[in-house]
Amino acid sequence: MKNFKVIFLVLMIVVFGCSKKATSTESKEVPKGKVLIEVGDTKITDTDIKEEMENLPDQLKHVVNTKDGKKEFIDSIVKREVVYLEALKEGFDKDEKVTKDLEKLKKRLVIDAYLRKKVLSETKVDDKALKEYYEKNKKEFTEADKTHSKHILVKDKKLADELYEKLKKDPSKFESFAQEYSVDSSGKQGGDIGSHEKGTLVPEYESALEKLKNPGDISPVVKSQFGYHIIKLVNREKGKTPSFEEIKDELKDAYLRENQRKVFDKLLEDIKKKYPIKISEELFPEKQNEPKEKEKK
Numbered sequence: 001m002k003n004f005k006v007i008f009l010v011l012m013i014v015v016f017g018c019s020k021k022a023t024s025t026e027s028k029e030v031p032k033g034k035v036l037i038e039v040g041d042t043k044i045t046d047t048d049i050k051e052e053m054e055n056l057p058d059q060l061k062h063v064v065n066t067k068d069g070k071k072e073f074i075d076s077i078v079k080r081e082v083v084y085l086e087a088l089k090e091g092f093d094k095d096e097k098v099t100k101d102l103e104k105l106k107k108r109l110v111i112d113a114y115l116r117k118k119v120l121s122e123t124k125v126d127d128k129a130l131k132e133y134y135e136k137n138k139k140e141f142t143e144a145d146k147t148h149s150k151h152i153l154v155k156d157k158k159l160a161d162e163l164y165e166k167l168k169k170d171p172s173k174f175e176s177f178a179q180e181y182s183v184d185s186s187g188k189q190g191g192d193i194g195s196h197e198k199g200t201l202v203p204e205y206e207s208a209l210e211k212l213k214n215p216g217d218i219s220p221v222v223k224s225q226f227g228y229h230i231i232k233l234v235n236r237e238k239g240k241t242p243s244f245e246e247i248k249d250e251l252k253d254a255y256l257r258e259n260q261r262k263v264f265d266k267l268l269e270d271i272k273k274k275y276p277i278k279i280s281e282e283l284f285p286e287k288q289n290e291p292k293e294k295e296k297k
Contacts, residue, residue, distance in 0.1 A: 037074070039081040052077065118267055123259045125252060133255045134244050141250070142241040145198070148234035149209055150191035152177055153184040153227050160221040160228035167218055167230065174218065174232050183227065195237055205229060 033047030053064055053073070063069040092098060134141075152174070154160050163177055178191030186193045198206065204224040212219055212233035219231040244251070 039078055040085050042081050119260050119263050122263045123256055125255050130251050130255060131244060134251055138241060141247055143239040145239045146195040146237040147209055148195040149193060150232040150234060152182045152191050152230040154181055155183060155227045157228050160230060164221050164230050171218055
């Protein structure tokens with residue numbers, strides 16, 4: 001059965017403009033590609049249709065590859081063109097709002113094209129530059145140190161003290177006590193809460209954990225907002241610094257973002273010097289109410 005909702009969505013997207021480039025080709029222009037659709041004097045080529053399909057959202061591309069989906073897709077293009085031609089015939093291209101919106105769109109497109117050429121073309125990167133960037137910023141890509149621990153959490157201090165005294169005599173019972181007494185969900189795993197970076201656990205817990213020196217050490221009872229903890233240190237994990245090759249793509253993205261920002265800021269400062277800029281204080285009425293600084297005597 002035809003998926004009407006999805007096909008209707010494709011139709012709406014095509015008719016009302018998901019594409020970055022219109023498929024219409026003025027009659028005076030030489031169409032690029034093989035003409036497959038003609039609507040009045042408008043000629044639509046295989047190249048136009050391909051671009052239109054590529055500009056659809058990813059989740060809809062597979063729909064237009066079906067027999068029904070493609071039929072609706074082509075039909076929607078035809079519908080758009082006949083409506084467009086009729087709107088031109090009635091002079092809607094000269095409508096005041098349409099004209100203003102076109103100017104706004106033109107401004108955005110011109111700015112986008114300008115910045116792409118001036119900024120993107122000035123921020124190319126090669127392996128040598130990337131390696132220098134890696135060495136300079138290696139710490140930023142280094143994982144934080146982590147501490148792996150287990151705990152027993154109970155609500156009653158008397159019970160917590162009793163368990164701690166028993167653990168001092170036989171530390172090997174820690175996991176079984178966690179399974180039996182802990183009110184935390186980690187109790188099922190013998191109290192194991194995994195590895196955590198500093199600053200991600202409650203302060204009382206972290207403070208007690210820091211005092212444990214060797215793997216297997218067990219803390220005295222610690223009170224927090226959650227109840228009473230007995231903590232066991234599993235191990236301390238030193239943050240790993242990934243190799244250049246492991247994060248090459250991530251480095252490239254970070255390098256380009258940083259340098260594009262620098263190029264953009266420099267370009268903007270240079271441009272602003274060319275044009276007088278005046279901003280009326282009426283735009284910031286709150287400043288008019290601020291007390292003026294007393295004149296220096």
